[in-house]
Amino acid sequence: MIMPIRALRWCASLIAICAFLPGPERAHAGALPSFTLLNTTFEGQSLGPIGTGGPGQPVSVSSVITATVVEQTFPALRGINRALEIGHDASSVAGFAVFEFPGDAEPGDGNVVVEVALFQPIGARFLLYIRENNGAAADWGSLSIAESGNLNWSDSVTASANLGTYNDGETLDLALNFDLDARTVEIIVDGVLVRPASPTYGGPLGIGSVRLGIDRSTTGPTYVDNLRVTYYPPITLFSDGFETPPRSPPRALDGLSSANTLTVFAMARGAHTVPEMRWPGGFARLDRRSIFVIAIAL
Numbered sequence: 001m002i003m004p005i006r007a008l009r010w011c012a013s014l015i016a017i018c019a020f021l022p023g024p025e026r027a028h029a030g031a032l033p034s035f036t037l038l039n040t041t042f043e044g045q046s047l048g049p050i051g052t053g054g055p056g057q058p059v060s061v062s063s064v065i066t067a068t069v070v071e072q073t074f075p076a077l078r079g080i081n082r083a084l085e086i087g088h089d090a091s092s093v094a095g096f097a098v099f100e101f102p103g104d105a106e107p108g109d110g111n112v113v114v115e116v117a118l119f120q121p122i123g124a125r126f127l128l129y130i131r132e133n134n135g136a137a138a139d140w141g142s143l144s145i146a147e148s149g150n151l152n153w154s155d156s157v158t159a160s161a162n163l164g165t166y167n168d169g170e171t172l173d174l175a176l177n178f179d180l181d182a183r184t185v186e187i188i189v190d191g192v193l194v195r196p197a198s199p200t201y202g203g204p205l206g207i208g209s210v211r212l213g214i215d216r217s218t219t220g221p222t223y224v225d226n227l228r229v230t231y232y233p234p235i236t237l238f239s240d241g242f243e244t245p246p247r248s249p250p251r252a253l254d255g256l257s258s259a260n261t262l263t264v265f266a267m268a269r270g271a272h273t274v275p276e277m278r279w280p281g282g283f284a285r286l287d288r289r290s291i292f293v294i295a296i297a298l
Contacts, residue, residue: 037101037112038210038229042082045069050084050097058212062095064088065214072223083119086126087221088214094127096213099227106133106208107180111232114176114210119223121168123147125215126222130176133208140178140201141185144215145222153187155200163187163194178207181234 040056050067051057061067066087088095120126125147130140139156143163146152151163166172175188183202187195212224 032232032235035231035233036228037105037107037231038099038227040099040227041225042069042084045082047071047082057099058097059100061097062213064091064093065095065097066221067097067212070223072225083223083225084212085221085223086212086214088216092216094213094215096127096129096211099210099212100133100208101229104133104208105231106206107231107233108204108206109180110234112178112180112207113230113232114178115174115226115228115230116210116212116224117171117173117226118145119169119171119225120145120166121220124220124222126224127211127213127215128174129211129213130178130207131209131211132205135205135208136211138201138203138205138207140207141176143174143176143187145172151189151194153195155185156202157199161195163189180206 042050042056044056045051047069050061050069052060058067066085066089068085068087069082070085072081072083084097086097114128114130116128118126124145126145128143129136130142132138132140139154141153141155144152145166149166149168151166153161153163173190177186177188177197178200179185179197182197183200184197185195185200186193186197210227210229212227214222
């Protein structure tokens with residue numbers, strides 16, 4: 001996340017971009033900072049009914065479904081060898097395995113991207129719901145695959161939208177990109193944009209859970225793998241109210257002194273805290289090796 005660190009003084013107006021990027025890291029200098037909220041391939045889970053509450057596990061599993069870690073007996077999924085098999089009993093209601101984020105996180109701005117791979121024999125009915133933390137009031141979106149193979153989407157704005165048709169024995173790689181500031185969602189299936197950015201939930205709640213489920217009267221299980229949720233926080237590249245700062249005695253900066261304002265920003269790719277800057281001597285504390293600085297003097 002790019003944040004202003006502190007104002008310094010210099011002697012002349014200057015725009016400088018300084019790169020402290022070793023080797024191939026320079027190629028990724030433009031990547032947006034992001035945080036992984038959930039990443040499970042089920043490889044670290046024991047075979048059998050999945051536990052709850054642990055790393056990579058759901059916080060709860062509905063009593064009307066089974067959620068079982070199995071060795072893959074089909075070649076379609078992208079994982080190494082284990083997946084989550086979701087089955088249903090004979091009851092008349094849908095059921096879910098509910099995955100939430102560490103620390104009850106519920107982002108309300110920036111972007112949240114949900115990715116999952118699934119394999120479903122025709123006759124099953126997979127459900128993927130995006131909701132808030134510890135609740136289901138915020139209908140950010142509900143994706144379903146009908147027994148016939150139709151992919152359908154609904155949310156608090158759209159009652160129903162067809163996204164295409166699923167073929168028996170096919171693996172789908174789904175990606176949902178939620179812009180929490182604009183309150184829109186775009187949907188990508190197997191790398192193809194099937195629903196451009198469209199309005200979705202506009203209430204005060206954020207995104208705090210992913211619900212993997214299966215509907216009533218299904219004839220077979222669904223297999224899920226590579227569930228990942230990534231948060232891209234909002235970025236401020238520059239912010240200045242253009243008020244004149246109070247004058248202070250000139251201060252040396254690498255041998256230069258001045259009375260003009262120098263605003264310095266830094267970005268640490270993947271860092272969770274903002275690096276400190278001390279002059280002279282440059283950075284005193286960094287969280288990652290890849291840093292660039294934008295210095296703008298006014």
